[in-house]
Amino acid sequence: MAKFPSVRWFDAVREVFNGDESVQGGGGGYCNCVAGMKVGKDIFVLTFEGVECTDAVKADDAALDDVDFYLDMPPADWREMIANIHTNNGADRHHTLNTLDLEREDGLATSHHGDQYREDLFFRYNQTFQYFFNASARIRTDF
């Protein structure tokens, strides 16, 4: 059981994601970027290299200056997404990263630097990020 949000939780998801070869083909695969996760005031930075998520660390606000983009939601919305993924063994169409991005006034993915090239990595690798969060269905999450 890993508590969300925590490095332990992201590490547990990483382990499932990195060990699942089925998400490395069919539109998934190589993904090279550094993505921030802003859960209310808590910030985590995930590093994706090749077919793996190689690192997850807790960070501070300043770290968001350096990431390619970050996903920003209040804790309640993160919890709802993760619970939905757990219930459905993957996000239903109301809880995909794409839908959440469309439904939030300022979008889900954003950046401090405003570099479109880096921000658009969210869409270029969207399936990989979705596969990553869908992998959380296979761990036990405590909120």
Added chain:
Amino acid sequence: MAKSSKASKVRKARKAPAASAKPSAASDPAIAATPTLVSSQAQGKADSGQPEKLEPVLDWMNKTRQWGMRVKPGKAGLRLGDLNVGIYGEIPMQWSDQSRNPRGAVPRKGMPPVGYSVREKVGMWADSAADLYEEAIQRRWAPATDVPWNTIDKLPDDIERAICQVCTELSQFANVEIETIAGWQHQMVYGYHEVKQYLATASFDAAKHYECFRKRALVNGGGLGVEGPGQVNRMILESSGGWSATVAYLVLVRAVFTMTILKYLARHAYNDAERFIYEHVLQDKARLLTYGLDHLHFAVAHDDEQPAVLATVLAIGDRVLTRDLRDPALREALAIIFGRGIRGARRQGMETYEEMMADFMQTHLGYCRWLGIARAPAEAMPPPLNRHAGASVAA
């Protein structure tokens, strides 16, 4: 006549020794270990039945611009961009060679010019091209087997018709992309091969998109709908003022429009197959968007005139896009999909359509701002773009 006679002599000269004799590398010119050719002298002697080896010249062997390269594969393998070392990584701003000489090779004298029209780096380059090429190959998917087609169940007739209409128009968009890219690709010099190679994958992606939208239209008891109005298609295909202007239409207008539609379709998908298609096409399109933005960014940075030229190009594009948007087929079909039927289309569906169009304009104008391309204020745009642009500003 003379040609065939010479050829027959060559064939004769290469004739293997008698079947009883075991051929060896030394005696059989066809399998000799060292490069061998049959000379005209040998041809003469061949008439007497005696094949003769030509003394190898091998003068090509010392002709290289840089020898001793040892590019090592990294964690992600040996990527196209990794090869840009030494003189092989010299990518000049102008490529004057009009032949098909690969970058870094020694040019051969007397090669007739091919007649490329895009010869300057500023006209096609994007730093990300090599990475995008690798990414396209690595993140490929196959519509035939990766899409979970069996998740598509029977849908109400109005919704099936709407999905088929949207798929008809999206497959047309994809076809235009193939033809546009292919039409320019052969006009681009060899010196910037990363771009040509990436565009080959973009063309392949578009073929895949054409395939899967057509498949979706035909897989569930429906069929193709009405051909789209096609004014933007024609504008993109007939754009001849340079690749950068075409990229502005193909990417800043068409790709951003298509990506916005795909995001909304994914959000309103009726089954896993459709969601898979929309999300995966979206991801492929994001690569084209990256190439386009990266290229236009490069073009704007290296050519002071480009922002003004692109602003004019896009202002023309606004008027053409407006004509397409006045056609009801795509709008109504999308509203039916978003509203989950004709009844829902009237209100919820059209509201979502308007929201989608505001999103499109917001994204489009945001990219223009990022590139430093001045755009007309919302109120100066032709209807209905002025309404969508106005809504995007308000949002």
